[in-house]
Amino acid sequence: MSWFVLIKRSDLLCVWRLAMSDAVLATVGLKVRFGGLVAVDDVSLECRRGRLTGLIGPNGAGKTTFIDAVTGFLPNNSKGSVLLEGEEVFGCSPHRLSHYGLTRTWQTLELFDDVTVRSNLDIASRRLTVGSALLDYFRPRQRAERVDEVLELLNLGDIAERQPRELSQGQRKLVGVGRALVAESSNILLLDEPAAGLDKAETEWFGAQLRCLVDQGYTMLVVDHDMGLVLNVCDFIHMLVFGQLTASGTPDVMRNNADVIAAYLGHSGTG
Amino acid sequence: MIARLSLAERVGAVGLAALALAWIAGALLNRETFFDPVLFGLGSGAIIAALAIGLVVAFRASGVINFGHGAVATYVTYVYVSLVSDGRYPVPPLPNPLAPIEGIAGIEIFDFPTFINMGDSMPRIPALLIALATAAALGLVAHFAIFRPLRYAPVLAKVIASLGIMLFLQAAVVLRFGARAKAAEPIFPNEPVEIFGARVGQDRLWILGTVAVITAGLWLLFRYSRFGIATRAGAENERFATLLGFNADFAAGVNWVMASVLAGLVGILVSPITGVTPNFFTVLLISSLGAALLGRMSSFVIAAVAGFMLGIVDQQLFRLELEWDWIPDIGIRRALPFVVIALAMVIRGESLPSRGALTVERLPDAHSPRITRGRVIAYGVLIAGAFWLTVFAPFQYRNGMQNSMIGIILALSLVVVTGYVGQISLMQMALAGVSAFAVASFVNQAEMTLLVAVPLAVASGVGFGLIAAIPSLRTRGASLAIVTLASGLAIAEIFFARPGWFGLDRGIKTAGTPAIFGVEFGPNSKFFLGDGKVPTGGYGVFLLFVVAACCISVMRLRRSRLGEQMLAVRANERAAAAAGVNVAAIKLSAFAISSFLAALGGTLIAFDLGTFGGDSFGIFASLTLLAFAYLGGISTVGGAITAGTLFSEGIGIVVTNEWFIDVGPYTAYVAGFFLIATAVYNNEGIDGFQRKQVQQLGARLNRLWRLRAPTKADA
Numbered sequence: 001m002s003w004f005v006l007i008k009r010s011d012l013l014c015v016w017r018l019a020m021s022d023a024v025l026a027t028v029g030l031k032v033r034f035g036g037l038v039a040v041d042d043v044s045l046e047c048r049r050g051r052l053t054g055l056i057g058p059n060g061a062g063k064t065t066f067i068d069a070v071t072g073f074l075p076n077n078s079k080g081s082v083l084l085e086g087e088e089v090f091g092c093s094p095h096r097l098s099h100y101g102l103t104r105t106w107q108t109l110e111l112f113d114d115v116t117v118r119s120n121l122d123i124a125s126r127r128l129t130v131g132s133a134l135l136d137y138f139r140p141r142q143r144a145e146r147v148d149e150v151l152e153l154l155n156l157g158d159i160a161e162r163q164p165r166e167l168s169q170g171q172r173k174l175v176g177v178g179r180a181l182v183a184e185s186s187n188i189l190l191l192d193e194p195a196a197g198l199d200k201a202e203t204e205w206f207g208a209q210l211r212c213l214v215d216q217g218y219t220m221l222v223v224d225h226d227m228g229l230v231l232n233v234c235d236f237i238h239m240l241v242f243g244q245l246t247a248s249g250t251p252d253v254m255r256n257n258a259d260v261i262a263a264y265l266g267h268s269g270t271g
Numbered sequence: 272m273i274a275r276l277s278l279a280e281r282v283g284a285v286g287l288a289a290l291a292l293a294w295i296a297g298a299l300l301n302r303e304t305f306f307d308p309v310l311f312g313l314g315s316g317a318i319i320a321a322l323a324i325g326l327v328v329a330f331r332a333s334g335v336i337n338f339g340h341g342a343v344a345t346y347v348t349y350v351y352v353s354l355v356s357d358g359r360y361p362v363p364p365l366p367n368p369l370a371p372i373e374g375i376a377g378i379e380i381f382d383f384p385t386f387i388n389m390g391d392s393m394p395r396i397p398a399l400l401i402a403l404a405t406a407a408a409l410g411l412v413a414h415f416a417i418f419r420p421l422r423y424a425p426v427l428a429k430v431i432a433s434l435g436i437m438l439f440l441q442a443a444v445v446l447r448f449g450a451r452a453k454a455a456e457p458i459f460p461n462e463p464v465e466i467f468g469a470r471v472g473q474d475r476l477w478i479l480g481t482v483a484v485i486t487a488g489l490w491l492l493f494r495y496s497r498f499g500i501a502t503r504a505g506a507e508n509e510r511f512a513t514l515l516g517f518n519a520d521f522a523a524g525v526n527w528v529m530a531s532v533l534a535g536l537v538g539i540l541v542s543p544i545t546g547v548t549p550n551f552f553t554v555l556l557i558s559s560l561g562a563a564l565l566g567r568m569s570s571f572v573i574a575a576v577a578g579f580m581l582g583i584v585d586q587q588l589f590r591l592e593l594e595w596d597w598i599p600d601i602g603i604r605r606a607l608p609f610v611v612i613a614l615a616m617v618i619r620g621e622s623l624p625s626r627g628a629l630t631v632e633r634l635p636d637a638h639s640p641r642i643t644r645g646r647v648i649a650y651g652v653l654i655a656g657a658f659w660l661t662v663f664a665p666f667q668y669r670n671g672m673q674n675s676m677i678g679i680i681l682a683l684s685l686v687v688v689t690g691y692v693g694q695i696s697l698m699q700m701a702l703a704g705v706s707a708f709a710v711a712s713f714v715n716q717a718e719m720t721l722l723v724a725v726p727l728a729v730a731s732g733v734g735f736g737l738i739a740a741i742p743s744l745r746t747r748g749a750s751l752a753i754v755t756l757a758s759g760l761a762i763a764e765i766f767f768a769r770p771g772w773f774g775l776d777r778g779i780k781t782a783g784t785p786a787i788f789g790v791e792f793g794p795n796s797k798f799f800l801g802d803g804k805v806p807t808g809g810y811g812v813f814l815l816f817v818v819a820a821c822c823i824s825v826m827r828l829r830r831s832r833l834g835e836q837m838l839a840v841r842a843n844e845r846a847a848a849a850a851g852v853n854v855a856a857i858k859l860s861a862f863a864i865s866s867f868l869a870a871l872g873g874t875l876i877a878f879d880l881g882t883f884g885g886d887s888f889g890i891f892a893s894l895t896l897l898a899f900a901y902l903g904g905i906s907t908v909g910g911a912i913t914a915g916t917l918f919s920e921g922i923g924i925v926v927t928n929e930w931f932i933d934v935g936p937y938t939a940y941v942a943g944f945f946l947i948a949t950a951v952y953n954n955e956g957i958d959g960f961q962r963k964q965v966q967q968l969g970a971r972l973n974r975l976w977r978l979r980a981p982t983k984a985d986a
Binding site: 073092094098106110111114119122123124127132136137179180183184 | 666831832835836838843845847850
């Protein structure tokens with residue numbers, strides 16, 4: 001519990017609440033700094049089990065930076081505490097976090113374009129050790145059941161043998177989600193702008209898919225611009241403005257929150 | 272400012288400052304040891320600095336690290352020397368469309384001019400202008416014909432294209448002028464002057480001044496002019512720059528011309544001091560790459576200062592090696608560029624790219640064919656043909672087959688590390704050399720048996736490969752190519768170019784005849800098949816087994832989980848890490864496998880007919896290997912096999928020589944040309960090209976067949 005002595009006093013309450021709550025993922029005082037710019041400022045939030053948590057905010061609010069920091073991509077720029085199932089994971093490398101079940105998708109997809117959809121999932125499905133790599137090399141590979149399961153879950157079975165660049169944008173987003181879901185012990189999924197580049201109908205369909213996954217027991221954090229998506233499918237919403245957490249609440253509360261309307265809905269017009 | 276530096280950068284800065292202070296103190300105490308080298312180093316330092324700022328200009332223009340920069344300097348210098356001494360302008364060797372006919376018919380129908388005569392010898396100024404105009408033309412061609420079409424291409428294609436420029440221009444110089452050193456008449460006065468009691472040629476100071484003025488000018492130009500802003504904007508994002516009203520393309524073209532002219536000017540100015548050989552500037556370019564990297568490929572001032580420092584430190588180490596007996600005479604200073612570049616990487620590199628790359632074109636397809644009955648038959652026919660060629664064909668074909676098979680193994684080493692994982696390695700032949708020299712000394716000096724010597728030698732090659740691969744964990748793309756190039760140079764200069772290492776004398780060696788349990792199977796040993804002349808079939812058959820095993824292993828690797836993770840790293844390091852792939856471990860394992868194959872190739876060379884020397888394993892051998900591997904197809908086993916046939920003195924070359932024309936002297940030239948063409952127009956290499964043709968043909972036949980006989984499925 002080395003983080004315990006490092007955190008600020010005001011965070012102690014937060015930690016106490018976390019210990020009592022059912023949070024899969026929680027950040028305590030997470031801070032990201034690029035030179036003089038503070039991109040994420042002391043953000044403490046939590047994602048509860050079996051819930052779809054939303055993270056909204058105007059452009060440049062630090063939403064993607066927040067995900068980058070949580071998933072270990074900004075080791076030199078961030079500090080604070082990240083708790084996964086109550087254990088401190090801040091400072092772990094991205095691949096280790098993935099093994100722990102903290103996975104993410106990307107706004108820009110970043111699929112492995114050279115291999116099939118099934119291989120995309122296959123790569124993420126099992127961690128490779130020296131032993132398992134050798135075993136796999138010398139013995140014919142067994143099919144990963146988990147991959148089939150996820151392909152089934154996301155209705156990707158028909159396109160499993162195709163390459164990502166042959167698919168529609170919505171399908172590719174789903175492959176990205178599948179790749180994040182397929183990790184050995186999937187605890188929580190961080191989705192970075194999953195609706196970017198989708199039209200309204202696709203967004204609705206995609207939102208329904210997400211809701212369906214959450215109802216089956218998955219835990220997710222969704223970062224998005226699309227207020228329609230976030231307000232309709234999320235259970236709980238946080239708002240970031242200039243790196244600071246300014247408002248949190250259920251969709252109904254957020255819909256009427258003055259800060260949210262001022263910072264976001266006032267000139268966006270959606271939702 | 273200080274707060275922004277990372278801990279490593281701060282430690283580095285303090286270390287540098289301490290070293291500088293110690294140096295100044297030394298210079299005050301002992302002028303000859305610590306001050307004279309500074310003056311002597313100014314000459315080479317100026318070349319390194321000037322080449323480095325040229326690299327920065329080209330990088331700013333189109334994000335390309337131009338490995339051909341030194342070759343441009345060489346070519347322009349030779350043009351100038353030729354004009355001044357003989358008044359002849361060299362015409363670059365052009366492809367003669369009639370050559371195949373001439374070769375078969377044995378007559379010469381048309382002779383391309385090799386030089387244009389312009390009188391006896393030209394005065395210096397017009398010669399300088401013509402030579403620099405040539406440089407400008409080279410810059411325009413480089414931009415418009417090569418790097419502009421490649422602007423959205425993967426880094427690999429850009430690196431390959433610039434290597435193609437290097438091979439092409441150097442080969443052109445060798446074809447036109449031979450490999451002898453040349454020197455022009457000095458432009459600057461060269462009477463010595465005295466500085467603090469040390470005498471130094473005046474011309475060095477003039478060159479120092481010229482480089483300093485150019486650096487300051489470029490800095491001002493890029494800092495304050497609209498042109499500089501346009502260049503920066505264009506390199507960042509051409510489309511937006513165009514929308515903002517900058518003509519980014521024009522700016523990039525101008526920059527290429529500037530870089531090229533600068534390279535030519537440096538070459539012409541320094542050639543009177545140093546003389547120039549066809550690969551002189553390319554070897555110096557490795558130091559320049561280090562200097563430019565220290566300036567993050569963007570700062571002219573840091574690049575220039577670092578360039579001068581590299582030249583000076585090199586001279587200083589040379590002096591200390593002479594004076595201080597306790598320093599082992601192994602050419603430590605040759606490792607200087609590698610040390611500087613590796614440190615720069617460790618200090619300034621990132622373990623994962625901080626941002627995803629802009630959308631780029633696709634990397635070559637790592638095609639993995641399904642094993643069908645037809646393919647098995649085809650492979651069988653291929654192996655049978657190879658067997659016939661290695662055992663029963665005339666000796667030159669047998670020899671070509673042996674060279675090709677070793678080439679296949681070496682090319683496979685690049686398929687793993689560059690094709691599958693996307694890490695550009697320019698040190699493969701150095702690793703091969705380590706194990707070749709090692710096995711030769713283990714067998715000859717230590718008198719080990721083969722079963723001990725070969726694994727030990729291969730292991731030493733893998734060890735070197737892994738050490739050199741450590742910087743790869745914090746770098747990628749063109750920077751990694753530079754690191755591996757520098758490490759290849761360091762290995763070659765320290766271990767192959769001087770006596771003492773591996774207990775061998777300088778010069779030519781061989782590991783002798785391979786034998787296990789008294790059964791000899793070398794190229795000179797008796798073999799029960801074939802005509803019994805040297806090289807006999809025994810070694811060829813042995814090679815055939817080794818090659819087949821290597822090819823099958825690499826194919827299996829591609830299909831295995833490890834291979835899939837390798838492709839994931841190649842496609843996207845960040846996404847791979849997020850998907851649970853340990854990027855560092857995958858890169859290291861790829862380097863280990865690749866070094867293993869390269870080292871295996873090296874031991875096979877050591878047992879091959881004839882002897883070998885350090886030149887077989889120098890940096891140019893590594894560059895040529897990558898060229899052939901890319902030409903064949905960098906990401907498939909089929910590509911490696913194709914590369915093997917193209918390999919120097921391989922079966923493809925033998926067949927061309929026997930049936931068409933003697934391509935020997937033109938090999939590097941033609942390879943350089945096709946390398947550029949491959950990078951620009953077809954990054955899948957010959958293998959991918961053939962595969963597509965066959966697929967198209969298959970699809971066409973299929974359509975024809977269906978038109979004639981509609982099946983139930985169609986109905």
